[in-house]
Amino acid sequence: MQRNNRCTEDPHYHGVRCRRSKRVVKKNGDRNISFTNIPERATKYFRDVVTTMIDAQWRFFLTIFSMSYVSSWFIFAVCWYLISYTHGDLDSNLQDIKTFRSCVVGCDSFADFFLFSLETQVSIGYGSKFVTEECPEGVFLITLQVIVGIGINGAMAGIVYAKMTKPARHVSVMNFSRKAVICLRNSKLCLIFRICDVNYSHVVGTKVTAFWFEERFSPEGEKLRNLQHTLKLPNDGNVFLIFPTTVCHVIDATSPLYNLTQKQLYEKKFELLVTLTGSSRTTGQLTQCRTSYLPKEILWGHRFVNMVSYKKSEEVYEVDHEKFDDVIEFETPSVSACELDAAIDESESDIPSVYYNENLNYIGHCVTEDYDKLTDLETFCQPTGLTRSQSEQYTIRLQGISNERLIASGKSSS
Structure with a gap:
Protein backbone atom coordinates (compact mmCIF):
# COMPACT_ATOMS: atom_id res chain seq x y z
CA MET A 1 0.00 0.00 0.00
CA GLN A 2 1.27 3.44 -0.90
CA ARG A 3 -0.03 6.64 0.62
CA ASN A 4 -0.12 9.79 -1.47
CA ASN A 5 1.69 7.80 -4.09
CA ARG A 6 3.25 9.36 -7.17
CA CYS A 7 3.71 7.52 -10.42
CA THR A 8 7.33 6.64 -11.09
CA GLU A 9 6.98 7.87 -14.65
CA ASP A 10 5.73 11.28 -13.58
CA PRO A 11 8.19 13.73 -15.21
CA HIS A 12 7.34 16.40 -12.64
CA TYR A 13 8.84 14.38 -9.83
CA HIS A 14 12.64 14.48 -9.55
CA GLY A 15 13.14 14.05 -5.80
CA VAL A 16 13.59 17.80 -5.28
CA ARG A 17 11.25 20.67 -4.67
CA CYS A 18 9.86 21.82 -8.00
CA ARG A 19 8.34 25.06 -9.16
CA ARG A 20 4.64 25.47 -8.40
CA SER A 21 2.48 24.74 -11.43
CA LYS A 22 -0.07 27.11 -12.89
CA ARG A 23 -3.63 26.37 -11.91
CA VAL A 24 -7.01 28.11 -12.10
CA VAL A 25 -8.34 26.68 -8.83
CA LYS A 26 -6.21 25.83 -5.82
CA LYS A 27 -6.46 22.45 -4.09
CA ASN A 28 -8.52 23.97 -1.26
CA GLY A 29 -11.03 25.33 -3.79
CA ASP A 30 -10.00 28.99 -3.71
CA ARG A 31 -10.00 30.76 -7.05
CA ASN A 32 -6.50 31.56 -8.25
CA ILE A 33 -7.62 34.49 -10.41
CA SER A 34 -7.07 38.21 -9.88
CA PHE A 35 -9.11 40.81 -11.79
CA THR A 36 -7.54 44.20 -12.52
CA ASN A 37 -8.61 47.49 -14.12
CA ILE A 38 -12.29 46.97 -13.31
CA PRO A 39 -14.22 50.25 -13.71
CA GLU A 40 -16.02 51.40 -10.55
CA ARG A 41 -14.83 48.32 -8.72
CA ALA A 42 -15.42 49.77 -5.24
CA THR A 43 -18.98 50.86 -5.98
CA LYS A 44 -19.88 47.42 -7.32
CA TYR A 45 -19.24 45.88 -3.90
CA PHE A 46 -21.37 48.42 -2.05
CA ARG A 47 -24.31 48.05 -4.40
CA ASP A 48 -24.95 44.72 -2.71
CA VAL A 49 -23.74 45.40 0.81
CA VAL A 50 -25.32 42.33 2.37
CA THR A 51 -23.62 39.87 0.00
CA THR A 52 -20.33 41.73 0.36
CA MET A 53 -20.53 41.52 4.16
CA ILE A 54 -21.46 37.83 4.15
CA ASP A 55 -18.61 36.91 1.80
CA ALA A 56 -16.09 39.17 3.56
CA GLN A 57 -13.50 37.80 5.97
CA TRP A 58 -14.34 37.90 9.64
CA ARG A 59 -11.73 40.50 10.54
CA PHE A 60 -13.12 42.87 7.92
CA PHE A 61 -16.70 42.22 9.01
CA LEU A 62 -15.96 42.74 12.72
CA THR A 63 -14.34 46.07 11.85
CA ILE A 64 -17.45 47.18 9.94
CA PHE A 65 -19.64 45.79 12.73
CA SER A 66 -17.88 47.90 15.37
CA MET A 67 -17.63 51.01 13.22
CA SER A 68 -21.35 50.95 12.38
CA TYR A 69 -22.27 51.28 16.06
CA VAL A 70 -19.53 53.72 17.05
CA SER A 71 -20.15 55.95 14.04
CA SER A 72 -23.91 56.08 14.69
CA TRP A 73 -23.30 57.02 18.35
CA PHE A 74 -20.84 59.69 17.29
CA ILE A 75 -23.11 61.19 14.59
CA PHE A 76 -26.10 61.43 16.91
CA ALA A 77 -23.87 62.84 19.67
CA VAL A 78 -22.92 65.66 17.28
CA CYS A 79 -26.62 66.25 16.50
CA TRP A 80 -27.50 66.40 20.21
CA TYR A 81 -24.61 68.76 20.81
CA LEU A 82 -25.76 71.11 18.03
CA ILE A 83 -29.35 71.13 19.32
CA SER A 84 -28.22 71.98 22.84
CA TYR A 85 -25.75 74.58 21.57
CA THR A 86 -28.34 76.41 19.45
CA HIS A 87 -30.86 76.30 22.27
CA GLY A 88 -28.34 77.78 24.68
CA ASP A 89 -28.05 74.82 27.01
CA LEU A 90 -24.27 75.27 27.16
CA ASP A 91 -24.49 78.98 28.05
CA SER A 92 -23.72 79.31 31.77
CA ASN A 93 -25.55 82.66 31.99
CA LEU A 94 -28.81 81.13 30.81
CA GLN A 95 -28.39 78.27 33.24
CA ASP A 96 -28.75 80.73 36.14
CA ILE A 97 -32.24 81.72 35.02
CA LYS A 98 -34.78 79.72 37.00
CA THR A 99 -37.37 79.67 34.21
CA PHE A 100 -34.90 78.31 31.61
CA ARG A 101 -35.31 74.66 30.63
CA SER A 102 -32.65 72.75 28.71
CA CYS A 103 -33.36 70.41 25.77
CA VAL A 104 -31.08 67.79 27.29
CA VAL A 105 -30.58 67.84 31.03
CA GLY A 106 -27.27 66.73 32.55
CA CYS A 107 -25.01 67.24 29.49
CA ASP A 108 -22.32 69.92 29.73
CA SER A 109 -19.61 68.59 27.33
CA PHE A 110 -19.30 66.55 24.15
CA ALA A 111 -18.35 63.48 26.19
CA ASP A 112 -21.67 63.79 28.04
CA PHE A 113 -23.54 63.98 24.72
CA PHE A 114 -21.69 60.91 23.40
CA LEU A 115 -22.65 58.91 26.50
CA PHE A 116 -26.21 60.20 26.17
CA SER A 117 -26.32 59.06 22.53
CA LEU A 118 -24.97 55.61 23.45
CA GLU A 119 -27.41 55.21 26.34
CA THR A 120 -30.32 56.23 24.13
CA GLN A 121 -29.51 53.80 21.31
CA VAL A 122 -28.73 50.71 23.39
CA SER A 123 -31.29 51.39 26.13
CA ILE A 124 -28.76 51.29 28.96
CA GLY A 125 -30.60 53.93 30.99
CA TYR A 126 -30.14 57.67 31.27
CA GLY A 127 -29.46 58.21 34.95
CA SER A 128 -29.18 61.98 35.40
CA LYS A 129 -29.31 62.63 31.61
CA PHE A 130 -32.70 62.89 29.90
CA VAL A 131 -34.55 64.74 27.15
CA THR A 132 -37.25 67.29 27.89
CA GLU A 133 -40.20 68.40 25.79
CA GLU A 134 -38.71 71.88 25.52
CA CYS A 135 -37.30 71.25 21.99
CA PRO A 136 -39.45 69.58 19.27
CA GLU A 137 -36.27 68.80 17.34
CA GLY A 138 -35.03 66.84 20.34
CA VAL A 139 -38.20 64.71 20.36
CA PHE A 140 -37.79 64.03 16.65
CA LEU A 141 -34.08 63.18 17.01
CA ILE A 142 -34.56 60.70 19.83
CA THR A 143 -37.31 58.95 17.84
CA LEU A 144 -35.06 58.77 14.79
CA GLN A 145 -32.13 57.43 16.80
CA VAL A 146 -34.20 54.64 18.32
CA ILE A 147 -35.40 53.57 14.85
CA VAL A 148 -31.86 53.68 13.43
CA GLY A 149 -30.55 51.67 16.38
CA ILE A 150 -33.17 48.96 15.86
CA GLY A 151 -32.30 48.83 12.15
CA ILE A 152 -28.58 48.44 12.83
CA ASN A 153 -29.22 45.73 15.42
CA GLY A 154 -31.44 43.77 13.05
CA ALA A 155 -29.08 44.08 10.08
CA MET A 156 -26.00 43.06 12.05
CA ALA A 157 -27.76 40.17 13.75
CA GLY A 158 -28.96 38.87 10.38
CA ILE A 159 -25.52 39.15 8.77
CA VAL A 160 -23.81 37.46 11.72
CA TYR A 161 -26.30 34.59 11.59
CA ALA A 162 -25.90 34.27 7.81
CA LYS A 163 -22.10 34.15 8.13
CA MET A 164 -22.17 31.57 10.91
CA THR A 165 -24.66 29.32 9.09
CA LYS A 166 -23.16 29.90 5.67
CA PRO A 167 -23.78 26.70 3.67
CA ALA A 168 -20.29 26.78 2.21
CA ARG A 169 -18.96 26.15 5.71
CA HIS A 170 -20.93 22.92 5.82
CA VAL A 171 -20.19 21.66 2.32
CA SER A 172 -16.52 22.60 2.61
CA VAL A 173 -16.07 19.61 4.92
CA MET A 174 -16.42 17.47 1.80
CA ASN A 175 -13.09 15.83 1.10
CA PHE A 176 -11.67 15.32 -2.35
CA SER A 177 -8.85 12.83 -2.80
CA ARG A 178 -5.48 14.51 -3.20
CA LYS A 179 -4.81 12.43 -6.31
CA ALA A 180 -6.90 11.10 -9.16
CA VAL A 181 -6.10 7.77 -10.80
CA ILE A 182 -6.43 6.15 -14.22
CA CYS A 183 -6.98 2.39 -14.34
CA LEU A 184 -8.95 -0.30 -16.11
CA ARG A 185 -12.54 -0.86 -15.08
CA ASN A 186 -14.76 -3.20 -17.09
CA SER A 187 -12.08 -3.31 -19.80
CA LYS A 188 -12.26 0.47 -20.18
CA LEU A 189 -9.73 3.10 -19.16
CA CYS A 190 -11.32 5.26 -16.47
CA LEU A 191 -10.37 8.46 -14.68
CA ILE A 192 -11.35 8.10 -11.02
CA PHE A 193 -11.28 10.37 -7.97
CA ARG A 194 -12.80 9.97 -4.51
CA ILE A 195 -15.10 12.18 -2.45
CA CYS A 196 -16.28 11.82 1.14
CA ASP A 197 -18.65 13.56 3.55
CA VAL A 198 -16.37 13.74 6.59
CA ASN A 199 -18.76 15.29 9.12
CA TYR A 200 -21.88 13.61 7.75
CA SER A 201 -23.47 16.99 7.01
CA HIS A 202 -25.94 15.22 4.70
CA VAL A 203 -25.92 17.65 1.81
CA VAL A 204 -29.15 17.35 -0.17
CA GLY A 205 -29.16 16.94 -3.94
CA THR A 206 -25.42 16.37 -4.30
CA LYS A 207 -24.12 16.62 -7.85
CA VAL A 208 -20.53 16.30 -9.05
CA THR A 209 -19.33 18.01 -12.23
CA ALA A 210 -15.91 17.68 -13.85
CA PHE A 211 -14.50 20.30 -16.23
CA TRP A 212 -11.44 19.90 -18.42
CA PHE A 213 -9.41 23.09 -18.95
CA GLU A 214 -6.65 23.25 -21.52
CA GLU A 215 -4.99 25.59 -24.00
CA ARG A 216 -5.36 24.96 -27.71
CA PHE A 217 -4.61 26.67 -30.98
CA SER A 218 -7.38 27.17 -33.51
CA PRO A 219 -6.77 26.33 -37.20
CA GLU A 220 -6.31 30.07 -37.71
CA GLY A 221 -3.49 30.15 -35.16
CA GLU A 222 -5.47 31.80 -32.35
CA LYS A 223 -4.48 30.68 -28.86
CA LEU A 224 -7.59 29.59 -26.98
CA ARG A 225 -6.93 29.81 -23.26
CA ASN A 226 -8.77 27.63 -20.76
CA LEU A 227 -10.91 25.87 -23.32
CA GLN A 228 -13.59 24.02 -21.34
CA HIS A 229 -14.95 20.52 -21.83
CA THR A 230 -17.44 18.84 -19.50
CA LEU A 231 -16.58 15.23 -18.71
CA LYS A 232 -19.34 12.63 -18.70
CA LEU A 233 -20.01 11.06 -15.29
CA PRO A 234 -22.35 8.20 -14.33
CA ASN A 235 -25.92 9.21 -13.40
CA ASP A 236 -25.17 12.73 -14.68
CA GLY A 237 -22.95 13.24 -11.64
CA ASN A 238 -25.69 12.65 -9.05
CA VAL A 239 -24.31 10.85 -5.99
CA PHE A 240 -25.58 9.84 -2.57
CA LEU A 241 -22.77 10.37 -0.08
CA ILE A 242 -23.64 7.86 2.59
CA PHE A 243 -20.28 6.14 1.88
CA PRO A 244 -17.02 7.53 0.52
CA THR A 245 -17.67 7.47 -3.21
CA THR A 246 -15.36 7.03 -6.18
CA VAL A 247 -16.50 9.09 -9.16
CA CYS A 248 -15.61 7.44 -12.46
CA HIS A 249 -15.24 9.05 -15.88
CA VAL A 250 -15.08 6.46 -18.65
CA ILE A 251 -12.51 7.57 -21.22
CA ASP A 252 -14.44 7.07 -24.46
CA ALA A 253 -14.43 8.73 -27.86
CA THR A 254 -16.08 11.88 -26.46
CA SER A 255 -13.46 12.34 -23.73
CA PRO A 256 -10.53 14.75 -24.17
CA LEU A 257 -8.29 12.00 -22.72
CA TYR A 258 -9.22 9.50 -25.42
CA ASN A 259 -6.04 9.89 -27.49
CA LEU A 260 -3.64 10.44 -24.59
CA THR A 261 -1.10 7.80 -23.63
CA GLN A 262 0.51 7.70 -20.20
CA LYS A 263 3.52 9.67 -21.42
CA GLN A 264 1.41 12.22 -23.28
CA LEU A 265 -0.78 12.72 -20.21
CA TYR A 266 2.12 13.97 -18.11
CA GLU A 267 3.48 16.12 -20.93
CA LYS A 268 0.16 17.80 -21.68
CA LYS A 269 -0.83 21.07 -19.99
CA PHE A 270 -4.34 20.89 -18.61
CA GLU A 271 -6.32 21.18 -15.40
CA LEU A 272 -9.20 19.03 -14.24
CA LEU A 273 -11.65 21.09 -12.17
CA VAL A 274 -14.12 19.15 -10.02
CA THR A 275 -17.10 20.81 -8.35
CA LEU A 276 -19.56 19.42 -5.82
CA THR A 277 -22.89 21.24 -5.64
CA GLY A 278 -25.57 20.66 -3.03
CA SER A 279 -28.03 22.22 -0.62
CA SER A 280 -27.51 22.47 3.10
CA ARG A 281 -30.03 20.37 5.00
CA THR A 282 -30.11 23.05 7.72
CA THR A 283 -30.65 26.22 5.68
CA GLY A 284 -31.69 24.85 2.29
CA GLN A 285 -29.30 27.20 0.50
CA LEU A 286 -27.38 26.04 -2.55
CA THR A 287 -23.61 26.07 -2.34
CA GLN A 288 -20.55 24.60 -3.99
CA CYS A 289 -17.09 23.31 -3.11
CA ARG A 290 -14.36 22.45 -5.58
CA THR A 291 -10.82 21.30 -6.20
CA SER A 292 -8.59 20.69 -9.20
CA TYR A 293 -6.08 18.15 -10.48
CA LEU A 294 -3.01 18.83 -12.59
CA PRO A 295 -1.31 16.17 -14.76
CA LYS A 296 1.20 15.41 -12.01
CA GLU A 297 -1.69 14.74 -9.61
CA ILE A 298 -3.20 12.01 -11.81
CA LEU A 299 -1.64 8.58 -11.23
CA TRP A 300 -1.73 6.21 -14.19
CA GLY A 301 -1.95 2.52 -13.34
CA HIS A 302 -3.23 2.92 -9.79
CA ARG A 303 -6.52 2.44 -8.00
CA PHE A 304 -7.92 3.50 -4.64
CA VAL A 305 -7.77 1.22 -1.63
CA ASN A 306 -11.08 -0.01 -0.24
CA MET A 307 -11.84 1.83 3.00
CA VAL A 308 -15.24 0.32 3.87
CA SER A 309 -15.60 -2.93 5.81
CA TYR A 310 -18.37 -4.64 7.74
CA LYS A 311 -17.91 -5.49 11.42
CA LYS A 312 -20.00 -8.57 12.14
CA SER A 313 -19.51 -8.21 15.89
CA GLU A 314 -21.21 -4.80 15.94
CA GLU A 315 -23.29 -5.28 12.78
CA VAL A 316 -22.17 -1.96 11.36
CA TYR A 317 -20.20 -0.71 8.38
CA GLU A 318 -16.85 0.80 9.31
CA VAL A 319 -15.09 3.48 7.23
CA ASP A 320 -11.35 3.84 7.78
CA HIS A 321 -10.72 7.45 6.79
CA GLU A 322 -6.95 7.03 7.05
CA LYS A 323 -7.15 5.11 3.78
CA PHE A 324 -8.98 7.91 1.98
CA ASP A 325 -5.96 8.97 -0.10
CA ASP A 326 -4.30 5.55 -0.25
CA VAL A 327 -3.72 4.02 -3.67
CA ILE A 328 -2.12 0.82 -4.91
CA GLU A 329 -0.55 -0.04 -8.24
CA PHE A 330 -2.86 -1.75 -10.69
CA GLU A 331 -1.84 -3.39 -13.96
CA THR A 332 -2.92 -0.95 -16.65
CA PRO A 333 -1.72 -0.61 -20.25
CA SER A 334 0.13 2.62 -20.95
CA VAL A 335 -1.53 3.05 -24.34
CA SER A 336 -4.34 5.49 -25.00
CA ALA A 337 -7.99 4.54 -24.70
CA CYS A 338 -8.29 4.89 -28.48
CA GLU A 339 -5.52 2.35 -29.06
CA LEU A 340 -6.97 0.04 -26.41
CA ASP A 341 -10.43 0.08 -28.01
CA ALA A 342 -8.90 -0.59 -31.42
CA ALA A 343 -6.99 -3.59 -30.04
CA ILE A 344 -10.14 -5.00 -28.41
CA ASP A 345 -12.17 -4.55 -31.61
CA GLU A 346 -9.47 -6.30 -33.60
CA SER A 347 -9.36 -9.22 -31.17
CA GLU A 348 -13.14 -9.55 -31.27
CA SER A 349 -13.09 -9.83 -35.05
CA ASP A 350 -10.78 -12.85 -34.72
Missing part, protein backbone atom coordinates in the same frame (compact mmCIF):
# COMPACT_ATOMS: atom_id res chain seq x y z
CA ILE A 351 -13.22 -14.82 -32.52
CA PRO A 352 -15.08 -17.54 -34.49
CA SER A 353 -18.75 -16.65 -34.66
CA VAL A 354 -21.43 -19.00 -33.38
CA TYR A 355 -24.62 -18.99 -35.41
CA TYR A 356 -27.90 -20.86 -35.19
CA ASN A 357 -30.84 -21.14 -37.56
CA GLU A 358 -34.46 -20.29 -37.00
CA ASN A 359 -35.02 -23.69 -35.35
CA LEU A 360 -32.29 -22.90 -32.82
CA ASN A 361 -30.03 -25.60 -34.31
CA TYR A 362 -26.48 -24.51 -33.52
CA ILE A 363 -24.07 -23.98 -36.33
CA GLY A 364 -20.54 -23.54 -35.04
CA HIS A 365 -17.60 -25.24 -33.38
CA CYS A 366 -18.81 -28.38 -31.66
CA VAL A 367 -17.87 -32.01 -31.10
CA THR A 368 -20.97 -33.66 -32.56
CA GLU A 369 -22.83 -32.91 -35.76
CA ASP A 370 -26.19 -33.81 -34.21
CA TYR A 371 -27.17 -30.26 -33.33
CA ASP A 372 -30.58 -31.26 -31.96
CA LYS A 373 -28.87 -33.16 -29.13
CA LEU A 374 -26.82 -30.20 -27.93
CA THR A 375 -27.99 -29.38 -24.44
CA ASP A 376 -25.07 -27.77 -22.66
CA LEU A 377 -21.85 -25.88 -23.23
CA GLU A 378 -19.64 -28.91 -22.55
CA THR A 379 -20.44 -30.30 -26.03
CA PHE A 380 -18.78 -27.30 -27.62
CA CYS A 381 -15.13 -27.43 -28.56
CA GLN A 382 -13.68 -23.98 -27.95
CA PRO A 383 -11.33 -22.90 -30.77
CA THR A 384 -7.65 -22.97 -29.92
CA GLY A 385 -5.36 -19.97 -29.97
CA LEU A 386 -7.73 -17.57 -28.22
CA THR A 387 -6.48 -15.02 -25.72
CA ARG A 388 -8.05 -14.78 -22.28
CA SER A 389 -10.26 -11.88 -23.33
CA GLN A 390 -11.36 -13.71 -26.50
CA SER A 391 -12.08 -16.87 -24.52
CA GLU A 392 -14.31 -15.01 -22.08
CA GLN A 393 -16.22 -13.33 -24.89
CA TYR A 394 -16.61 -16.68 -26.71
CA THR A 395 -18.06 -18.29 -23.59
CA ILE A 396 -20.45 -15.41 -23.02
CA ARG A 397 -21.78 -15.70 -26.56
CA LEU A 398 -22.35 -19.43 -26.12
CA GLN A 399 -24.16 -18.83 -22.84
CA GLY A 400 -26.48 -16.34 -24.50
CA ILE A 401 -27.41 -18.84 -27.21
CA SER A 402 -27.92 -21.61 -24.66
CA ASN A 403 -30.27 -19.44 -22.60
CA GLU A 404 -32.34 -18.59 -25.66
CA ARG A 405 -32.64 -22.26 -26.54
CA LEU A 406 -33.85 -23.15 -23.07
CA ILE A 407 -36.53 -20.47 -23.27
CA ALA A 408 -37.61 -21.62 -26.72
CA SER A 409 -37.80 -25.28 -25.68
CA GLY A 410 -39.92 -24.33 -22.69
CA LYS A 411 -42.41 -22.55 -24.92
CA SER A 412 -42.63 -25.49 -27.35
CA SER A 413 -43.28 -28.01 -24.58
CA SER A 414 -46.07 -25.90 -23.14
